Amino acid sequence: MFGLPKMLQIPSGPWNPLSMDFITQFSLSNNFDSILVVVDRFSKMAFFIPNHGTITSLELAQIFISHVFSRHGIPQLKISRDLSTAFHSEAGGQKERVNQILEQYIWIYKVVKEELESKTRRFKKYADRNRSITPDFQPGDKVLLASKNIKTTRPTKKLSERWLGPFEVIEKIGSHAYHLKLPLQWKSVHPVFHMSLLEPVNQSSIPNCNQLPPPPVLVEEQEEWEVAQVLDSKLKRGKLWYLVEWKGFSEDPERTTWEPASSLTNSTDLVKELHSLYPDKPGPIT
Template sequence: CLPETRGELRSTAKETADLFLQHVFRLHGLPKSLVTDRGSQFTSRFWKALQKLLGIDSRLSSAHHPQTDGQTERTNATLEQYLRCYVNYQQDNWVSLLPLSEFAYNNGVQASTKETPFFANYGFHPRFFPPVIETSEVPAAEDWLQELTAVQQLLLQQLDQAKEDYKRHADKHRQPGPEIKVGDRVLLSTRFLPSHRPCRKLDARFIGPYPVVAQLNPVTFKLQLPRSMRIHPVFHRSLLLLAEGVRPDADRPAPPPVLVDGEEEFEVQDILDSRFHRRRLQYLIDWVGFGPEERSWEDASTVH
């Protein structure tokens, strides 16, 4: 996990590359793929070019669903939960607890690999603090070790509890739906799409259907969207509705127009005919998402 900020300022793409060198490369070498959010440093031309030169498959989290980067989300939630149980009242000692928290997490078995991160990365399990059996001639050293051992044991206990709590909370918001496969046609939720209509409550809840062209993982899909929509075409399963039984001529809301330089634009499905009208070339346009009754003659100069 890379820190994305320097104090109050967000890191630039170049600074993020330096952080990658310090915190990732020196410990693990180059990864084959890297999952990030859609921060400006990760979508910049510099970062994309660097990833390509290094042979790293850059994977951005799906639009409007940061849970795509699930490992980081779950890790942060877990660390927060079992830091709470030992942080002091002033909450000013949590930084000193991070090394023990990270050690406890990395020594816990992960559901995805059935191994601990330590063993998966290094091939062995590092030693814990040994139980304090003998007394020492220096009480301060003995007290320090006893305190750290107690914190370590508590954090290990909280680790399993935190994982269970996170899974239970996440499952409350998951509802299994029909399986979606490449080639299926789906409706896309307008929940996170920009709308320029006066009342979103009266706007269409879904638009489409659009064909599924790729399944990136069990819950993330890539759609073939009209170019006029100008949005990232990868979406989480929760934003899609299988278009089973939806007739091609069913009464569905048309896709929203896009704003280009402040003007609404609609996408052309096909040019059906042409003519000269009042000395101007015009095309008969079939519009994406609209029926035959909406076809219209448009000046060629306005069609792009």
């Protein structure tokens, strides 16, 4: 073996001196196809700076100012490129070793990324077997809402209605959710739902087929039927009562009931509407 060993300068402190090298001929990514490796010989800290293979000396100086000088000051550059050889411990062998480590990182990243993409494609393939494309609901469309996240008055989930509604679509939120117009009594329920909880309303083709009355809704975990209209008012033993028509029973006059004013705290708009049409009827004391 020819050539006597030559001792390199012992680093006097962080980033004094440093070594640098280029790794080139990568596939183009974000307009970059090479990496500038800058290594601190004292601490072994390294910068991996993306760039392109046609970099000029002026661009290289700007990279050093932005990534090295601005953080660690001006270093001493004392290793000539002519003395550097790969797979050798002398001269610039330290940065060559860092280059090998970086290439291992890149290879591992590439392999892991390909494996994750493959697993994701397989997962999507099997998941899509039990799914269909969701209709693109538009504002004003009527939809049914799955009841699995809504507490009902049934003693068990098995006896609960599978679908509630119909409800009107107000707007689309993002790509997978919709804002629905919920009853006033549902003020404790957030009105935005994922598309997987919605179904389009299919109109019956049977003539004069009436929809079944909706089930009672919940207001803060208490059962409450939805008020359709306030028809009349009266005073009974000094207390104010209202004649209420319930939503879903408008075709059955016998289902209207007299309710105390204290039971209509969630229907103040309908109460105000009654008194604006009939100002002479008994109303709340103001």
